[in-house]
Amino acid sequence: MKSLPTTTIRRYKEAPESLDSGVWFTDGRVVARKSQVVTVMAHIEPFTAIRYSATDLSNLVAPPYDILDEADKAALLAKDDHNIVDIDLPQAPAKAAGPDSVYEQAAGRLTSWLDIHCLLRDRQPAIYVYHQTYRVGRRALTRKKFFVRLKLEPFGSGGVFAHEETFGGPKEDRLKLTIATRCNVSPIFGLYPDSGNEIAAVLDGQAAREADQFALLDGVENRLWVVTDRATIQAVQAKLADKPVFIADGHHRYATALSYRQRETSESGEPSAQDPVNYVLAVLGGMEDPGATIHPYHRTIVDVPGLSAAAMNSSMAAAFTWSVGKPPSDAADLAARLASAGPGAIGFYLGRERVFATATPKAPDFLVAYEPRRKPPWRRLSYSILHRYVLGEVIGPKFCGGAAPTVHYHKSLEEAVKDAEGSAGLAALMPATTMQQLRDVCTSGELMPQKSTYFYPKLATGMVLNPLY
Numbered sequence: 325m326k327s328l329p330t331t332t333i334r335r336y337k338e339a340p341e342s343l344d345s346g347v348w349f350t351d352g353r354v355v356a357r358k359s360q361v362v363t364v365m366a367h368i369e370p371f372t373a374i375r376y377s378a379t380d381l382s383n384l385v386a387p388p389y390d391i392l393d394e395a396d397k398a399a400l401l402a403k404d405d406h407n408i409v410d411i412d413l414p415q416a417p418a419k420a421a422g423p424d425s426v427y428e429q430a431a432g433r434l435t436s437w438l439d440i441h442c443l444l445r446d447r448q449p450a451i452y453v454y455h456q457t458y459r460v461g462r463r464a465l466t467r468k469k470f471f472v473r474l475k476l477e478p479f480g481s482g483g484v485f486a487h488e489e490t491f492g493g494p495k496e497d498r499l500k501l502t503i504a505t506r507c508n509v510s511p512i513f514g515l516y517p518d519s520g521n522e523i524a525a526v527l528d529g530q531a532a533r534e535a536d537q538f539a540l541l542d543g544v545e546n547r548l549w550v551v552t553d554r555a556t557i558q559a560v561q562a563k564l565a566d567k568p569v570f571i572a573d574g575h576h577r578y579a580t581a582l583s584y585r586q587r588e589t590s591e592s593g594e595p596s597a598q599d600p601v602n603y604v605l606a607v608l609g610g611m612e613d614p615g616a617t618i619h620p621y622h623r624t625i626v627d628v629p630g631l632s633a634a635a636m637n638s639s640m641a642a643a644f645t646w647s648v649g650k651p652p653s654d655a656a657d658l659a660a661r662l663a664s665a666g667p668g669a670i671g672f673y674l675g676r677e678r679v680f681a682t683a684t685p686k687a688p689d690f691l692v693a694y695e696p697r698r699k700p701p702w703r704r705l706s707y708s709i710l711h712r713y714v715l716g717e718v719i720g721p722k723f724c725g726g727a728a729p730t731v732h733y734h735k736s737l738e739e740a741v742k743d744a745e746g747s748a749g750l751a752a753l754m755p756a757t758t759m760q761q762l763r764d765v766c767t768s769g770e771l772m773p774q775k776s777t778y779f780y781p782k783l784a785t786g787m788v789l790n791p792l793y
Contacts, residue, residue, distance in 0.1 A: 366483050366516060366569045367475035369603060370449035370557050374507065374789040377444045381539035385546065385786035388573070389413045389510060390494060406442050408786030412509045414501060421496035427504035434505050445791065446550070451557055452788050453527050453549040454607060455535075458781045460617060461656065467615035467781070468524045468531075470551075470560070471511060471788045473603035474569065476581055483568045484514070486575050487762055488772040498580035499587075508581065508605035508790040512574030513783055516567040517763065518610040526559050527551070537787065544781040548788070569608065570766050572779045578604060584792070605790035607783055611759045619778040620659075620756040622740035623710070624675075624732040626749040628723045633679040636672065636750075639718045643690050644683040651680040652753070655737050662755040668709050671753035675744030685709060699768035706755055707776040714752070733775045 376384050383403040386392070392400075392409065394416045400409045414430040415422030437443045452471035457464065477484050501509065518524070535547035551557065571578055581604035588601045595601050609616060637646040647665070651673060652658035661682060662669045668685040691703035691712060702708050719729045734740040737753060744751035757777045765772055 366514075366564050366567050366608075368451075368472040368561055368564060368606075368608070369475070369598075370451050370552075371473045371600070371603075371790060372446045372449055373452060373471070374438070374443050374445050374791055375537070376786065377441055379537055381537055381546075381784075381786065382541065384408060385539045385541055385784040386412065387542065388782050388785055389418050390576070391782070393417050406437060408509070411505065412501070412785050415497055418494055418497045420494075421500050424500070427500045430501060431504040431506075434507065443789070448552045449557075450550045450552045451560065453531050453551055454787065455531060455545075455547045456615075456781050456784075457545040457547075458543065460780075465615040465617065467609060467617070468527070468613055469513075469607045469609035470527060471605065471607055472560075473600070473790060474512070474514065474606035474608070475603055476578075476585055478582065484578070485568060485570045485766045486578075486771060487570050487572070487766050488575070488776050489774045494576045495579050495583070498576055499583050502580055502584045502792070503587070506792045508577070508792065510574075510577065510785040511605040511607045511783060511788070511790075512577050513572045513779065514569040514574075514606050514608045515572050515611045515616075515759070515762070516564060516569050516608060517612070518563075518567065519612050521610050521612055521614075523560055523563050524610055524613060526556060526563065530556065539784055539787065541784050542781075544784070546784045546787060564608070568767075569606075570611075570762060572762075572777065573783070600790070600792045603790075605788070611763065616759070617780045618756050618759065618762075619735065619780045620655075620754040621707075621775045621778045622734045622737060622754050623752040624734060624740050624743040624747065624749050625715070625719060625729045625752065626732060626743070626747040627730045628719060628749060631674070631719070631723050631750055633672075633674045633677055633681060635723070636674075636718070637681070639722055640683060640714070643687075643713065644685055646681055646683055648679060648681045651678070651741070652737065658737055658753055659755065662753075668704060668706050669755065670706050670710055670714070671751075673741055673744050673751040673753060675741075675746070675751065676748040678745070683714075699765075699770050701761065701764035701768045702770035702772070705757070705761060705765065705772060705776070707757070707773045710752055710754070711773045719750075735778050 378384065384407055386400050386407055386409040389412045392413055397409050397413055397416050400407045411430045411434050414426035454469045454471055455466050457466045479486050530549050530551045536550050537548040539546040585601045589595065652661060658671055662671060665682045666684045667688045670683050671680065672683060673680045688704055689700055691709060694712060695703055715729050720726060732743055734743060740751040740753060
């Protein structure tokens with residue numbers, strides 16, 4: 325393999341504990357570890373999926389398990405008692421592992437549904453083109469993606485990257501479900517850079533015909549096309565081979581797949597290269613896809629009775645410009661105001677006073693004084709500024725007696741404002757993370773704070789299942 329000129333190589337990060345050296349990058353790709361030159365390859369494979377035998381799946385698919393509770397599960401099963409939620413969510417909510425019996429029951433339902441041909445396993449290996457059509461305001465958008473098996477790699481040792489920190493509990497739940505069912509019931513969602521959208525173009529011809537399956541879920545149209553043409557599959561594999569994949573959603577599922585592979589290896593020995601345990605079910609889409617959307621993830625800080633707008637302004641005055649104005653009328657109004665306020669801006673709404681203000685860092689990289697070892701893309705992110713400085717240096721020490729503030733997470737502006745008013749708390753109204761910020765943070769070797777991105781729409785669980793046998 326031809327080595328790269330040294331002028332094109334830059335240090336990515338200190339190696340994780342599993343490696344004995346740094347990892348080196350150029351344009352987001354690993355090019356060397358120590359003196360060895362390696363190629364980052366997002367290695368994908370077609371597979372014979374398990375799918376519903378029906379064509380209209382509207383009553384059979386479900387939102388991702390991690391946003392559902394028992395009431396949501398009951399509502400989905402009221403539509404159809406073969407809804408995938410009965411397998412994918414044995415324990416609700418899935419914040420910790422349940423008793424073994426619930427996972428054994430989920431596996432039994434999977435077997436039963438296969439026996440009665442409610443579910444069928446495809447006979448030919450395929451990739452599965454997947455489009456979601458949805459609305460943002462008055463605009464109709466289509467996000468183009470495809471299901472594949474993605475080869476597993478430990479984070480930091482190849483071409484698959486986490487983008488944010490995760491919670492520990494759900495991994496135990498997902499591992500018990502995987503062991504019981506021997507399936508990936510729900511996929512991870514990964515993004516790859518493709519400025520010309522060349523991969524989507526390869527698959528557009530396949531999506532010109534009527535979809536093989538369709539589902540309407542929460543106002544989002546989901547369409548699926550089964551692609552068995554070998555030349556098309558090979559073209560997609562070739563175009564993706566030198567690209568990194570950034571996990572947008574499903575960090576817990578990816579970590580679970582790594583744990584499952586390790587468990588199988590410990591029990592049965594090293595698997596063959598093509599063994600399904602080396603892969604995870606993934607939906608992949610281009611970062612530059614015009615239909616891709618990232619929404620903001622807002623916070624409400626509660627249990628801060630002494631907090632006021634004047635006190636916050638005074639406490640943050642050295643580092644921030646504070647500007648009071650009318651509360652934003654909607655999400656678009658908030659986004660426009662934060663964009664005009666400048667890099668790193670955050671909106672704050674004081675629920676007790678019903679006061680709204682924007683706070684903008686006076687120096688875009690002022691966090692360098694607090695986190696000099698962190699990379700600039702991480703330090704300049706509004707979510708990092710909120711958690712490291714506003715919560716860590718202002719709210720916690722000055723208004724919570726040094727304790728960590730209690731934070732609630734919200735996917736809508738309205739929810740965050742309502743929570744702030746009801747709790748006399750503080751809503752931190754955030755800008756949406758951009759695709760460029762996500763890429764810059766990932767390729768600098770950093771992880772964003774938890775819930776720094778809300779990718780919309782969420783994938784529909786149940787379109788495709790990946791058997792691990």
